[in-house]
């Protein structure tokens with residue numbers, strides 16, 4: 001039986017980062033993963049450029065049943081710490097928008113950096129591992145795999161969530177938590193496109209490809225970003241962001257004219273171009289194909305601007321700024337970037353990430369009930385939670 005100080009399950013962002021820190025402390029550390037290579041999600045993240053952190057990351061950008069839980073880890077290993085590491089490796093990066101930092105060249109730069117850090121610290125990595133059983137015997141964890149039994153003092157679960165099953169996602173971490181009597185909160189797909197009801201699909205799929213800046217609003221939360229009509233429903237950053245807050249059955253309210261004063265615009269247009277058709281004016285506020293669709297749905301009547309009165313302008317304002325969709329659901333884990341819910345943070349120490357009632361068992365990264373917004377926040381949680389666990393495991 002092989003003996004290790006630390007075994008980390010999952011060679012993703014959180015697992016690798018934790019293993020590096022543990023090995024730097026002199027702990028004999030092994031990372032096991034079911035895939036053929038390390039950091040598979042990192043490589044495909046951010047369109048291949050990895051949005052590795054966000055300059056404005058703060059606890060307010062995360063969802064969790066306990067919003068205070070993430071504070072400790074995020075404050076002890078910050079985005080600036082990770083940026084310093086990226087700079088140390090000479091990896092070129094840029095801010096795309098809203099504090100989101102992307103590699104200039106390729107996400108592979110981040111994976112290579114992690115591999116080099118693992119090599120420097122002496123982390124061993126075992127790939128294509130099928131972990132069949134985990135048991136706790138005489139204060140140690142025993143892992144049975146096809147390659148034999150391994151034993152360790154500290155077991156760190158960094159197996160991620162359920163998104164992208166074709167990339168190796170499994171429910172391993174949730175099942176292991178339950179095996180040791182830890183509560184797992186219900187999980188659902190997050191940062192995911194929303195799908196049409198059949199009636200909306202018939203209407204809106206014709207304008208798939210239309211994108212516009214909107215404010216998307218659900219459950220008292222709003223995101224002003226771009227939205228995209230697709231064949232299946234709504235996507236784009238505004239929709240991915242709001243999908244974390246939207247629940248089946250909820251309304252989604254969209255302001256198609258975000259940042260614009262529709263009433264003031266139409267009143268001014270009316271004075272300057274009284275003979276102009278209403279649809280021509282509206283097409284200066286929102287994409288023409290969307291205007292045509294709203295007209296086809298008979299949601300407004302096309303007429304010269306001079307025919308509008310204050311009441312009809314107010315109705316148009318409401319139509320454009322408070323359009324209500326009733327999405328059918330989400331595209332699910334097939335396309336979701338993250339999994340909401342997971343191992344209940346009440347079961348873990350926010351300082352160490354160790355299970356309160358199971359000594360030596362740690363949970364980090366996405367498997368924990370901490371989920372970030374779109375924009376580099378989820379990787380920051382993986383780095384921060386991995387780093388703190390690496391100081392103690």
Ligand code: FDA
Pocket residue numbers: 009010011012013014015032033034035039040041042044045046047050051052053129130131158159160161163164167168169170171172336337338364365366367375376377378379380382
């Ligand atoms: P992660 O999922 O990365 O790693 C878990 C590892 O455990 C995997 O290698 C998996 O194969 C392995 N594993 C699972 N079950 C196992 C088992 N039973 N046995 C052994 N190994 C097992 N975030 C962000 O901040 N910026 C971004 O640009 C993006 N972009 C992005 C794009 C896409 C397409 C997706 C799907 C996601 C993102 N994300 C993101 C989210 C980000 O990728 C995610 O939050 C982190 O990768 C989570 O890191 P973890 O290490 O917790 O899990």
